[in-house]
Amino acid sequence: MSVVTDTTRNGVDTEKMFATLDLIKTQPELAKFQFRATNRWIDGAHNRSTIKGFYAAGGEDTTRSEEFQCDAGEPAILLGTDTGPNPAEYLLHALAACLTTSIVYVAAARKVELTSVESTLTGEMDVRGALGVDDEPRNGFERIGVSFRVTGNAPEEKLHEVVERAQKRSAVYDMVTNGVPVAVEVTTD
Amino acid sequence: MSVVTDTTRNGVDTEKMFATLDLIKTQPELAKFQFRATNRWIDGAHNRSTIKGFYAAGGEDTTRSEEFQCDAGEPAILLGTDTGPNPAEYLLHALAACLTTSIVYVAAARKVELTSVESTLTGEMDVRGALGVDDEPRNGFERIGVSFRVTGNAPEEKLHEVVERAQKRSAVYDMVTNGVPVAVEVTTD
Numbered sequence: 001m002s003v004v005t006d007t008t009r010n011g012v013d014t015e016k017m018f019a020t021l022d023l024i025k026t027q028p029e030l031a032k033f034q035f036r037a038t039n040r041w042i043d044g045a046h047n048r049s050t051i052k053g054f055y056a057a058g059g060e061d062t063t064r065s066e067e068f069q070c071d072a073g074e075p076a077i078l079l080g081t082d083t084g085p086n087p088a089e090y091l092l093h094a095l096a097a098c099l100t101t102s103i104v105y106v107a108a109a110r111k112v113e114l115t116s117v118e119s120t121l122t123g124e125m126d127v128r129g130a131l132g133v134d135d136e137p138r139n140g141f142e143r144i145g146v147s148f149r150v151t152g153n154a155p156e157e158k159l160h161e162v163v164e165r166a167q168k169r170s171a172v173y174d175m176v177t178n179g180v181p182v183a184v185e186v187t188t189d
Numbered sequence: 190m191s192v193v194t195d196t197t198r199n200g201v202d203t204e205k206m207f208a209t210l211d212l213i214k215t216q217p218e219l220a221k222f223q224f225r226a227t228n229r230w231i232d233g234a235h236n237r238s239t240i241k242g243f244y245a246a247g248g249e250d251t252t253r254s255e256e257f258q259c260d261a262g263e264p265a266i267l268l269g270t271d272t273g274p275n276p277a278e279y280l281l282h283a284l285a286a287c288l289t290t291s292i293v294y295v296a297a298a299r300k301v302e303l304t305s306v307e308s309t310l311t312g313e314m315d316v317r318g319a320l321g322v323d324d325e326p327r328n329g330f331e332r333i334g335v336s337f338r339v340t341g342n343a344p345e346e347k348l349h350e351v352v353e354r355a356q357k358r359s360a361v362y363d364m365v366t367n368g369v370p371v372a373v374e375v376t377t378d
Contacts, residue, residue, distance in 0.1 A: 010232075010233065011232035011233025011234075011235070012233050012234075012268055013268060016268060017268055020266075020268070020320070021320060021321075021322055024316070024317055024320065024322050025322055028315075028317060028322075028323070031315050031316045031317040031320075031322070031326070032313070032314075032315055033313075033314045033315075033316050034311055034312065034313050034314070035275070035277050035278050035281060035311070035312050035314065035330075036278075036281065036309065036310060036311050036312075037274075037278055037281035037282045037285050037309075037310045038285075038307070038308070038309045038310075039282070039285035039286060039289055039307065039308045039309075039310070040305075040306070040307050041289050041292075041293060041303070041305065041306035041307070043199075043200035044199065044200025044201050044293065045200075045201070045290045045293070045294075046200070047285075047286055047289045047290065047293075047306070049281075049282040049285055049286065051274045051278045051281075051282065054264070054278075056264075056266050056267075057266060061264060061266060063264060063265050063266070063271075064264060064271055065271075068273060068274045068278075070259070070274065070279070070282045070286075072282070072283075072286035072289075072290070074290065075243070075245075075250060075252060075253060076252050077209075077245050077246060077250060077252070078245075079201055079202060079205060079206055079209070079294070080290075082252075082253055082254075084257060085226075085240045085257045085259065086224070086286075086290075087283045087284070087286040087287030087290065087359075087360065087361045088224050088283070088287070088360050088361060088364075089224050089225075089226055089240045089243075089257075090259070090279060090282055090283035090286060090361075091280065091283040091361055091364060091365075092224060092225065092226035092238075092240075093226045093228070093238040093240065093259045093261070093279055093283075094261075094276045094277070094279035094280040094282075094283055095276070095371070096226050096227075096228035096236075096238055097228060097236055097238065097259075097261035097275075097276040097279060098276030098277070099373075100228055100230050100236045100261075101234045101236065101261070101263065101269075101275075101276065102319075103230075104230060104233065104234070104236075105234075105268070114230070116229075116230065117229070117230035117236070118227075118228065118229050118230070119227070119228045120225065120226075120227045120228075121225060121226045121227075121228070122223055122224070122225050123223065123224045123225075123369075124221070124222075124223050125221075125222045125223070125224065125360065126217075126220050126221055126222070127213070127220045127222050128213055128217060128220040129358070129360075129363075130291075130358050130359070130360045130363075131209070131210060131213065131220075131358070132210075132354075132358050133210055133213050133214055133217075133220070134217070137220070138363055138367075139358055139359060139360045139362070139363035139364075140360045140361065140363035140364035140367070140369060141224075141360070141364060141369050142369075142370075143369065143370045143371070143372065144369050144370070144371045144372070145371075145372050145374070146371060146372065146373045146374065147374045147376075148373065148374065148375045148376070149375075149376050149377075150375060150376075150377055151377060151378070156377045156378075159375070159377045160375055160377065163373070163375045165321075167373060169318070169319055169320070169321050169328055170276075170319070170328060171276065171277050171314065171318070171319045171328045171329045171330070172276045172277060172279075172280055172329065173328070173329075173371065174318075174319075174327055174328035174329035175277075175280060175328075175329035175330060175365065176280075176364065176365075176368065176369055176371060177368050177369065177370070177371050178327075178329070178368050179365065179366050179367050179368035180312075180329060180330050180331075180332065180333050180365055180366065181331075181332045181333070181366070182284070182332070182333045182334075182335060182362065182365060182366050183332065183333070183334050183335065184288075184335045184337065184352070184356060185334070185335065185336045185337065186337045186338075186339060186348070186349055186352045187336075187337070187338050187339075188338070188339055188340060188345045188348045188349065189340070189345075
């Protein structure tokens, strides 16, 4: 249950938001977060991630009462049995969710009341790369298209500014467009 | 229900896998896929993606009988109400799922029977970037750590080779490490 106060806009408590920003400005060490996911193979293309704990603001955050579970899979044409979205579709979802939340938070900070935020994301892939048939196509999407429809109590220009600012601040947009160093370790016992 | 034949290894129908690879080699135009996600803002940090249709092998794939729904959220410290994993956690899940499925498929192709594949992923983030408090830290994870434990009926060296090959072919690993061009369009009516 979120507590609705007169400082709440778009479902975001802006008083708490500005207090958080002020706190982090004076104590930047509180801004160090670590997020995690634990995954377990089930069968074939079916695997499941469990997500709960994370480190935030100087300590382990224990406010989450239950863990989240996400099941991944592949459709039949990619040799799975549709036990969940496939990993590349989950990446599109991560990007959509991050841009959307960024839009909602930026709008709240700028006193824009949104009425709707909808998006469709598409990713083009030549699966010869990931299937190892040809070295020329890359494994991942060649490009991603994001189409947003955003409505609210602000002029068109201001709504566009909100989306532009959200793009500049979205964590997943940054990662998907710029890449992140990934270190993989393996044990076999 | 997957049909188990004597060509099934790790839950993957290897006969179908090799037939698919052969088909794509002779008709590379069948390798053009498009995946999609549609997202809708609900309230605050809560939004939901719907995932069903995709384009594959020369036409729209209609084999999926139901759509998948993924709810995103943020924990209290990031001004949400824990309506789901946050977008950055979903990105970790996408990466874990893709590497895991790649390991399972590569092992199946190389006649390695796996007994378990488990992983823990961590992502370090200085949230000053995404919150717009400071321009210096990037918005996304500074780095991602992936720790795999893989067991099966093969020598340690072969299991390591399977993971290395999977890394080389994983679609999401490619995207997360190298980045993807993203084009954003916005309409406001």
